Structure formats: C-alpha cells, structure tokens
Amino acid sequence: MESLLKAIEGIVGPANVLRGDDVAARRVDWMSGAPCRAAAILRPASTEELAAVMMKCHAAGQPVVTHGGLTGLVHGAEADADELVISLERMTAIEALDPVGGTLTAQAGAPLQAVQEAAMEAGMQFPLDLGARGSCTIGGNIATNAGGVRVIRYGMMRQQVLGLEAVLADGRVVSSMNRMLKNNAGFDLKQLFIGSEGTLGIITRAVLRLQPLQPVSQTALVACADFTALTGLLQHVRRTLGEQLSAFEVMWRSHYALLTEESCRHAPPLPSDFPFYALIESLGSDATESAQRFETAIESAFEAGLLSDAAVASSEQQRERLWAIREDIEGLLHHIAPRFAFDISLPIADMEDYVQALERAVSARWPEGRIVVFGHLGDGNLHVTVGTGHDDAETRRAVEALVYEPLAALGGSISAEHGIGIEKRDYLHLSRSPEEIALMRTLKQALDPKGLLNRHKVLPDIAE
CATH class of the missing domain: 3.30.43.10 (Uridine Diphospho-n-acetylenolpyruvylglucosamine Reductase, domain 2)
Structure with missing residues (x-):
C-alpha cells in the first residue's frame, strides 16, 4: 500500500x-x-x-x-x-456554456448549484433541482441518476445528460462528450454509467442539456380531503397548467403536522387536520399570463371539490416558507430518532392502500411506532420514514421487510432516486428479475473484471 x-x-x-x-x-x-x-x-x-x-x-x-x-x-x-x-473535489470547473446549442460542459466535481447559477447567468436554466443542491455534485447526480422536485416536468438526471467522459477500472478513458440532441451512431454508451453508482467507471466530465429560463414561478400549498381528491387534483393541474406544471409535491398529514404544529419549526399556513397536502408550482416566462393561468387552475379545483383549502404565495419569501416545510429533512430526522428512511416508488393508485397497510403493520409490531410520508406524487415516488424506538440491526431488517416486500407484487421499486448502494443491495431481487441481475453482472464483469470499483455496492463483488 x-x-x-x-x-x-x-x-x-x-x-x-x-x-x-x-x-x-x-x-x-x-x-x-x-x-x-x-x-x-x-x-x-x-x-x-x-x-x-x-x-x-x-x-x-x-x-x-x-x-x-x-x-x-x-x-x-x-x-x-x-x-x-x-x-473529485478538485475537479469542479465549468468548462463551457453554449446558449445557442443549449449545453453546459462541467467537470464531475462541480456542485449542482454552481451549474444552476452558471446557466442562469447565461439566461438559461439547468432544471435538475434537489434540497442538497449546494453540496451534491454533477458526477454524483449522474452516477445515481438523481431525481428531485422537477422530474414531473423535466425528467430525471438521465434526461439532462447529452454526453459524458469516464475513466474505467484499468485507467482507460471513454470520452463520449456528445453535444447533440440527436446522435444515433451506435450504442449510447453514456447510459452505461448513468445510475451505475460508480461500479462501472468514474465519471469525470459531462455535457449537460440546458432549458430556457422560466423566471416566473407560481406556488400554492393546498389541502385535500381524501386520496381520491388528491389524485384528481394531480390530473386537474396537469390538464390546466400543462407544460407549466413543474412540481406536485405531496405531504401526508404525518409530515405536515410534525414539521408545523408538533415541532413548531414552521408556522402552519393551513390547519393541520387534513389528511393530505400538496405543494403545487408552475414555471413560466410571462408574469401576467402565468399568474392568471395558475389562479384559474386553483379556483377551478375548488369548484370541482378537489381541494379544501389553499395558501397561495404572493412573494418569493412566502414561496420559500412553503417549500421549507417540504424540504426540512433535517427537522424530520431530528424529531424522529432513531428512525429508518426509505425512498420507494409504486403506482400512484396503490399508494394509499400501501401506506395504510404499512402503518397497520408497524403499529402491530411496535405500538409506539410512527410513520411519516411525503414525496413526489406525480412521479410515483414516496419517501417513508419509520420510527420504532429501536435502531438495532434486527429491527432494521424487520422494518425493511415491511417496507420493501409488498412492492414486488405492486410492480414498485425499492429505490426511486437514491440508488442501491450497500443498504438496498440484498433487496434488489424484489425490483429486478433474475435475467436483469444477470445482465448487470455481465456488464460489471466486462468493464471491471477485478471488481475494483465501488465493490460490495449494488451487486456482490464479481471478483469474489
């Protein structure tokens, strides 16, 4: 050594x-x-x-x-x-920005927020956005195929990458720094590395796709009386806001009440006795048109009985206060300790029954246990936090079984946007078929036959 x-x-x-x-x-x-x-x-x-x-x-x-x-x-x-x-902390350069072609080239260690700010200075936007924007890096975003709060409009990180460069386990450099939206010249090799969590190669640079800047945002926090109204509201705003809909984030009462009424971390803009809350946001370029369209969408939702109460932000400060309730993960983890946190996806129609069944299962085994749920409902992604009062390995395995095993029958996924790492490796078979896992092993063996890259992650080490 x-x-x-x-x-x-x-x-x-x-x-x-x-x-x-x-x-x-x-x-x-x-x-x-x-x-x-x-x-x-x-x-x-x-x-x-x-x-x-x-x-x-x-x-x-x-x-x-x-x-x-x-x-x-x-x-x-x-x-x-x-x-x-x-x-990759020394590889943070933003190397090029082409507003005409709508691309930005960055090294993998560049923080997401730096990329967002560089795009904005050029009158463009890089649409990926998540709470860790100031710390997370572009390479990590690509390696985990990050999601975030705007997936409903712009898609996952995969949709933002036009080209990339990666170093293989033996030191060979695969440079596919494509800058074009259309390029069907053979295999799209960048897809091998996007979402592979550093197990097939180390991403060093990327060509990112930019979007036109949408400087006007409209934001509302609304309350729904039941899950049927909530899903109806999602369909309604998709139809009325169309391409302007950029976020539809949902908090079960468990999340909203904990971070407002129970912990007093945030002043509640709405009463905390509704079962579901949705944070709706649109992005546009014309202030008058966007405001009128958003107001019409909210008013017509009231008329249709799809929402029971609403708080519409009238300033950037009010917008930030609404988002702070949704993004206060630190507060959530502080008030539920010890706890186990999960990132899953499943069909929207199955979410209510799934959460209710999980609540019953946790309560039956740990009477003092509790569950907090929020997520990107429009993307089928839920974040579930389970507190049992215990944090030993046996309890963790028991909770994991309760959370993950029902997903197989629903066609859900044990990981929506955080990846597999070590924590979810033993449950991969619940979301991937034997044939898929075998193909993953084949790719790993071909690109890293010695099993040197991020061993023990995602799949068991091929070399052992």
Missing part, C-alpha cells in the same frame, strides 16, 4: 494524498455522519491524473471508492480500511 501511495503522490502531488487524521476527519455521507475509514483519500485534478491513478490501482489490484458531495443516503460512499477513496 505505501509503495502504491508513493507512486500516486508522483501523479497528484503529496498534498493530494490524504492519510490518517485527514481521512478520519471526512464523513462518508450526510445521513450517518460516520468517519471515513479508507486507507487514504486521493484528489486528482484532471481526467489524465485520474486515469494514471487508476492504471496504478488496477496493476496493484487495489479497490477504490469514488466520493462526490457525500449527500447519498444508501451508504454508497463507504470505504473499508483496505480501500482508497477517489475524491
């Missing part, structure tokens, strides 16, 4: 090979806050340096784990004491 690290120092410089306390001072993810246990952290400054590092690691049979913004929630960045971490 020491001779390998000395050789790598010759590539990235001694100051960019961190050891000892400098490693332990790093955290492996936002959720756990656990210290990094890797043998060292390597900080290349370019694709060329990373390729040279990976050639050395491949020759030595040295496994590595890639670190981006460390905002993941499935232990995808954990490294054992015999592994090395590749941190």
Whole structure:
C-alpha cells in the first residue's frame, strides 16, 4: 500500500494524498455522519491524473471508492480500511456554456448549484433541482441518476445528460462528450454509467442539456380531503397548467403536522387536520399570463371539490416558507430518532392502500411506532420514514421487510432516486428479475473484471 501511495503522490502531488487524521476527519455521507475509514483519500485534478491513478490501482489490484458531495443516503460512499477513496473535489470547473446549442460542459466535481447559477447567468436554466443542491455534485447526480422536485416536468438526471467522459477500472478513458440532441451512431454508451453508482467507471466530465429560463414561478400549498381528491387534483393541474406544471409535491398529514404544529419549526399556513397536502408550482416566462393561468387552475379545483383549502404565495419569501416545510429533512430526522428512511416508488393508485397497510403493520409490531410520508406524487415516488424506538440491526431488517416486500407484487421499486448502494443491495431481487441481475453482472464483469470499483455496492463483488 505505501509503495502504491508513493507512486500516486508522483501523479497528484503529496498534498493530494490524504492519510490518517485527514481521512478520519471526512464523513462518508450526510445521513450517518460516520468517519471515513479508507486507507487514504486521493484528489486528482484532471481526467489524465485520474486515469494514471487508476492504471496504478488496477496493476496493484487495489479497490477504490469514488466520493462526490457525500449527500447519498444508501451508504454508497463507504470505504473499508483496505480501500482508497477517489475524491473529485478538485475537479469542479465549468468548462463551457453554449446558449445557442443549449449545453453546459462541467467537470464531475462541480456542485449542482454552481451549474444552476452558471446557466442562469447565461439566461438559461439547468432544471435538475434537489434540497442538497449546494453540496451534491454533477458526477454524483449522474452516477445515481438523481431525481428531485422537477422530474414531473423535466425528467430525471438521465434526461439532462447529452454526453459524458469516464475513466474505467484499468485507467482507460471513454470520452463520449456528445453535444447533440440527436446522435444515433451506435450504442449510447453514456447510459452505461448513468445510475451505475460508480461500479462501472468514474465519471469525470459531462455535457449537460440546458432549458430556457422560466423566471416566473407560481406556488400554492393546498389541502385535500381524501386520496381520491388528491389524485384528481394531480390530473386537474396537469390538464390546466400543462407544460407549466413543474412540481406536485405531496405531504401526508404525518409530515405536515410534525414539521408545523408538533415541532413548531414552521408556522402552519393551513390547519393541520387534513389528511393530505400538496405543494403545487408552475414555471413560466410571462408574469401576467402565468399568474392568471395558475389562479384559474386553483379556483377551478375548488369548484370541482378537489381541494379544501389553499395558501397561495404572493412573494418569493412566502414561496420559500412553503417549500421549507417540504424540504426540512433535517427537522424530520431530528424529531424522529432513531428512525429508518426509505425512498420507494409504486403506482400512484396503490399508494394509499400501501401506506395504510404499512402503518397497520408497524403499529402491530411496535405500538409506539410512527410513520411519516411525503414525496413526489406525480412521479410515483414516496419517501417513508419509520420510527420504532429501536435502531438495532434486527429491527432494521424487520422494518425493511415491511417496507420493501409488498412492492414486488405492486410492480414498485425499492429505490426511486437514491440508488442501491450497500443498504438496498440484498433487496434488489424484489425490483429486478433474475435475467436483469444477470445482465448487470455481465456488464460489471466486462468493464471491471477485478471488481475494483465501488465493490460490495449494488451487486456482490464479481471478483469474489
């Protein structure tokens, strides 16, 4: 190990090979806050340096784990004491922006918020948006196929990537920096790396697709009397707002009441006795037209009996206050501790029955247990937090079984947007067929036959 690290120092410089306390001072993810246990952290400054590092690691049979913004929630960045971490924190450049072609080229370590701001300065927008925007990186967003709050309009991260560059396990560089929307020249190789969680290659650069800036937002928090009204409201705003609908975020009463009335973290804009709350937002370019269209959508929803109460933001400050209730994950985790958090997807029509069945199952086993639910309803994605009063491994496995196993019969997924990592690896068979898993193994074996990249994540290590 020491001779390998000395050789790598010759590539990235001694100051960019961190050891000892400098490693332990790093955290492996936002959720756990656990210290990094890797043998060292390597900080290349370019694709060329990373390729040279990976050639050395491949020759030595040295496994590595890639670190981006460390905002993941499935232990995808954990490294054992015999592994090395590749941190892309020095690869943050925004290399080019083409407003005519609608593209932005960035290194993988660039924070999402920096990309958003660069696009905005050019009169464009990069539409991916999530609460961790200030910390998460473009490479991590691509590696996990991030979702966020605007998927209903713009799609997942996969839809925002035109081209990318990646370093393979043996140091070879696959550069497919396509800048065109249409390119059917053979296999679309970038898709191999999008959502593969660093197990097939390390993403270093990307060409991102920009959208026209939509500077005018209209936002409302509404309350619904039942799930039928909630889903009817979703259909209604899709029809009345059309392409302007950018978010339809839903909070079960459990989430809304906890973060307003129970914890007093946020002033409740609406009473907390409704079963469902929806945060609706539209984006447009004409202030008068957008406001009139949004007002008509809300008023007609009232007339149709689809919503029972509403608070419409009349300023950016009010908008931020409404969104703060939905995005206060820190408050949620603080007031339900210990807890187990899940990111799942399932057909919208099955959500109410699924949540009710889960509530009954948790209550039957842990009478003092509780469940908090919110999510991107229009995308079929729910975030479920379960508190039982216990945080031991046996309880975790029991809760995981209650949450995950019903999804198989519903055609749902154990992961909607956070990936698999280590945490969900043993449940992958509930969402993927044996044939799909076998093909994943084939791809892993072809691109990383020694099993060096993010081993033990997503799939068991092929080399073992």
